[in-house]
Amino acid sequence: MSDVILKTEDLTKHYGGVQALEGADFELRDGEHVAIVGDNGAGKSTFVRQITGVEQRTRGRIWFDGEQVEFDGPLDAREAGIETVFQNLALADELDVPSNLFLGREKVKFRLGPFSILDRRAMRQDTEEGLRRTGVKIPKLDNAIRHMSGGQRQCVAIARSASFASRLIIMDEPTAALGVQETAQVEGIIRNLKERRVPLILVSHNLRQVFDLVDRIIVFRRGLLVADLNAAEVDGNEVVKHITGVANQDATATFA
Amino acid sequence: MAELTSQSVEGGESPRRRRHWPAELNALIGLVGIALFIEILGWIFVGQSFLLNLARLRIMILQVVVIGIIAVGVTQVIITGGIDLSSGSVVGATAMIAMSFAQAGEIYGEPNTRAVFWELGWVDLPVIVPLAVGLGVGLLAGFINGALIAYTKIPPFIATLGMMVTARGVAKWWTRGEPVSFPTDQFAAIGQGMTPVLIFVAVAALFYLILKFTVYGTHTYAIGSNQDAARMSGINVERHLVLVYSIAGLLSGLAGMVVAARGLTAQAGMGIMYELDAIAMAVIGGVSLAGGRGSIMGATIGMLIFGVIISGFTFLSLDAYYQEMIKGAIIVAAVVLDVWRQKRRAMEG
Numbered sequence: 142m143s144d145v146i147l148k149t150e151d152l153t154k155h156y157g158g159v160q161a162l163e164g165a166d167f168e169l170r171d172g173e174h175v176a177i178v179g180d181n182g183a184g185k186s187t188f189v190r191q192i193t194g195v196e197q198r199t200r201g202r203i204w205f206d207g208e209q210v211e212f213d214g215p216l217d218a219r220e221a222g223i224e225t226v227f228q229n230l231a232l233a234d235e236l237d238v239p240s241n242l243f244l245g246r247e248k249v250k251f252r253l254g255p256f257s258i259l260d261r262r263a264m265r266q267d268t269e270e271g272l273r274r275t276g277v278k279i280p281k282l283d284n285a286i287r288h289m290s291g292g293q294r295q296c297v298a299i300a301r302s303a304s305f306a307s308r309l310i311i312m313d314e315p316t317a318a319l320g321v322q323e324t325a326q327v328e329g330i331i332r333n334l335k336e337r338r339v340p341l342i343l344v345s346h347n348l349r350q351v352f353d354l355v356d357r358i359i360v361f362r363r364g365l366l367v368a369d370l371n372a373a374e375v376d377g378n379e380v381v382k383h384i385t386g387v388a389n390q391d392a393t394a395t396f397a
Numbered sequence: 398m399a400e401l402t403s404q405s406v407e408g409g410e411s412p413r414r415r416r417h418w419p420a421e422l423n424a425l426i427g428l429v430g431i432a433l434f435i436e437i438l439g440w441i442f443v444g445q446s447f448l449l450n451l452a453r454l455r456i457m458i459l460q461v462v463v464i465g466i467i468a469v470g471v472t473q474v475i476i477t478g479g480i481d482l483s484s485g486s487v488v489g490a491t492a493m494i495a496m497s498f499a500q501a502g503e504i505y506g507e508p509n510t511r512a513v514f515w516e517l518g519w520v521d522l523p524v525i526v527p528l529a530v531g532l533g534v535g536l537l538a539g540f541i542n543g544a545l546i547a548y549t550k551i552p553p554f555i556a557t558l559g560m561m562v563t564a565r566g567v568a569k570w571w572t573r574g575e576p577v578s579f580p581t582d583q584f585a586a587i588g589q590g591m592t593p594v595l596i597f598v599a600v601a602a603l604f605y606l607i608l609k610f611t612v613y614g615t616h617t618y619a620i621g622s623n624q625d626a627a628r629m630s631g632i633n634v635e636r637h638l639v640l641v642y643s644i645a646g647l648l649s650g651l652a653g654m655v656v657a658a659r660g661l662t663a664q665a666g667m668g669i670m671y672e673l674d675a676i677a678m679a680v681i682g683g684v685s686l687a688g689g690r691g692s693i694m695g696a697t698i699g700m701l702i703f704g705v706i707i708s709g710f711t712f713l714s715l716d717a718y719y720q721e722m723i724k725g726a727i728i729v730a731a732v733v734l735d736v737w738r739q740k741r742r743a744m745e746g
């Protein structure tokens with residue numbers, strides 16, 4: 142019990158008549174890396190949005206760090222120590238890298254309400270430090286993000302989460318739009334997090350990546366959490382069976 | 398291994414690397430080009446220099462700084478991805494209301510029986526009173542704009558259009574359409590000589606620094622750049638929008654007092670179409686209507702382009718009707734250019 146960092150019970154989200162997520166019971170232990178897989182529209186992103194307070198759930202309970210939590214918004218979740226890389230990048234294109242990294246939690250030289258003076262040097266230094274620690278290399282920090290490739294932008298988003306996450310990182314398809322090398326770089330960051338024992342929830346369609354990186358695989362199908370598999374004990378075919386629903390009957394048997 | 402990947406990502410970037418050509422630089426080149434063009438026309442058709450004439454430059458700058466003050470606020474609104482159509486009417490309302498609190502109690506040794514508040518036993522109020530009232534009126538108008546836009550999700554275009562009509566109504570209602578005249582010397586001083594230019598420079602410099610060096614600036618650009626990202630990053634988008642529109646209203650109010658003080662009189666029709674000129678100055682100066690991009694520096698250059706064109710037309714004795722038409726064409730051209738830039742960016746992006 143003590144090392145369970147995140148726990149959901151009966152987590153449910155309906156959009157009008159659409160049952161996007163239905164009664165998900167889920168547990169994540171400290172330091173553990175878990176993948177969430179499933180077809181398009183299976184409810185993976187919906188699950189992430191309920192945990193991070195981006196949306197308000199229809200039903201269910203969430204515990205984080207041993208306490209039952211109610212996140213009114215993503216900021217609440219972030220303050221609790223959960224950092225998220227959303228499927229649609231939450232970056233401001235016209236701002237440079239340090240401004241994006243520190244967006245909403247800027248370092249200031251002195252407080253003056255909204256007119257607090259930015260400490261650009263400190264933010265730049267911390268950005269360099271954060272990027273170095275996560276293994277991300279970005280040539281020109283002072284460029285607006287708009288001038289960067291999709292991979293670099295993704296790396297900024299991930300570096301942002303990785304530098305700030307104290308308790309948990311959630312990534313929703315972080316490599317979906319990336320080339321081979323950029324994907325490798327993101328995977329490097331994830332391994333780095335594993336070494337630092339920062340727990341991770343990784344939503345991905347890429348089974349090769351999932352097997353390479355995580356300890357446990359959760360399968361969603363049509364809004365239901367249908368399987369909870371130990372990555373070391375299953376193979377790709379079995380996961381695919383759960384995703385497509387062919388293994389419907391024995392799915393319940395594999396529940397841990 | 399990690400080294401290798403980072404290098405290849407870095408290497409892959411160089412062909413994508415684009416020239417950094419700030420829109421402000423385009424505007425500056427435009428300014429110099431237009432000024433030189435009028436200069437040459439001047440030598441050919443008028444037989445004298447356009448630029449080497451201090452009196453003309455002085456008039457030129459005085460013509461545009463009032464709208465320039467508005468443009469400083471409007472620029473910030475546009476950077477958030479919004480628009481403010483109420484500026485001109487707020488100028489009218491503030492001019493009327495502030496002026497009525499700034500009226501001299503005595504004119505030529507006689508009591509000023511035509512003062513708006515004459516019945517209250519009017520004496521000269523310290524200049525701080527009309528100033529505070531004027532700024533308050535502008536701030537209130539801007540606050541209402543911002544609150545409507547942020548909390549009811551009415552599009553900025555509609556909300557500020559409503560304020561445009563309402564504030565003009567207030568300006569007329571305040572004295573039932575009568576002009577308000579005879580300000581105290583102190584109040585009149587706001588609009589005399591080069592004081593309006595000083596006010597503009599102070600306002601522009603202040604907000605240039607604020608946009609560049611404070612959290613307010615970063616959040617303003619972030620909201621215009623990607624409102625969802627701003628919200629997910631924990632920025633209180635609604636509160637920030639209220640602040641931005643309030644500042645725009647405040648600056649419109651300031652401009653209203655400068656116009657009234659400069660003309661020594663306030664009329665309900667003051668400031669008509671100022672909002673469009675202010676928006677045009679910003680857009681000509683590279684502030685993108687799509688939000689997220691632009692600067693006070695750019696808007697200032699846009700203001701100067703405006704000044705050069707208007708004063709150039711007078712210098713070349715171009716008919717006033719042509720001036721209006723060409724001004725309109727320039728505004729449309731600036732917006733078309735902005736839309737074109739957005740499209741090109743979307744294709745590159």
Ligand SMILES: Nc1ncnc2c1ncn2[C@@H]1O[C@H](COP(=O)(O)OP(=O)(O)OP(=O)(O)O)[C@@H](O)[C@H]1O
Pocket residue numbers: 156159160161179180181182183184185186187188228
């Ligand atoms: N805001 C919304 N309003 C209505 N329906 C929604 C909304 N968001 C998601 N849905 C529906 O909920 C279901 C689950 O969507 P979700 O985005 O969670 O899928 P996903 O597993 O993340 O898929 P993908 O792999 O394509 O990202 C889908 O049927 C989707 O159409």
Ligand SMILES: [Mg+2]
Pocket residue numbers: 185186187228313
């Ligand atoms: Mg999804």
